[in-house]
Amino acid sequence: MAFINQLQISDLAVGLFFLGLYGAMSQRNIIKTIMSVGIMDIGAITFFMMANYPEGAKPPISSTPVEYMADPVPQALMITAIVIGVSVIAMCLAMYMRVAYRYGTADWKILIRRLEK
Numbered sequence: 827m828a829f830i831n832q833l834q835i836s837d838l839a840v841g842l843f844f845l846g847l848y849g850a851m852s853q854r855n856i857i858k859t860i861m862s863v864g865i866m867d868i869g870a871i872t873f874f875m876m877a878n879y880p881e882g883a884k885p886p887i888s889s890t891p892v893e894y895m896a897d898p899v900p901q902a903l904m905i906t907a908i909v910i911g912v913s914v915i916a917m918c919l920a921m922y923m924r925v926a927y928r929y930g931t932a933d934w935k936i937l938i939r940r941l942e943k
Contacts (some may be wrong), residue, residue: 835876843869856932860918867911
């Protein structure tokens with residue numbers, strides 16, 4: 827139990843990323859693969875947000891001294907990453923809908939077999 831008490835949020839974010847990577851590589855269902863990519867995206871965003879967070883930092887919009895302010899650049903980059911991640915997931919789902927309508931399957935192996943014909 828002492829190991830669990832020492833975990834940081836950035837450690838859990840790395841674990842979440844690799845959990846999504848495992849899901850993306852091991853699933854045969856296309857929807858589950860798309861969900862795993864979304865989990866990887868959330869893990870990467872959480873890691874980059876928490877990796878360099880100083881304890882007790884304040885938002886940069888207040889009139890506090892500069893040494894107590896959080897760096898706004900990672901936050902701005904991660905907002906952009908969230909928008910890109912949502913767009914990628916939406917595009918993947920739209921492509922899946924087209925593939926499922928045309929080939930009638932959500933299984934990668936069956937889809938590849940049908941594409942090779």
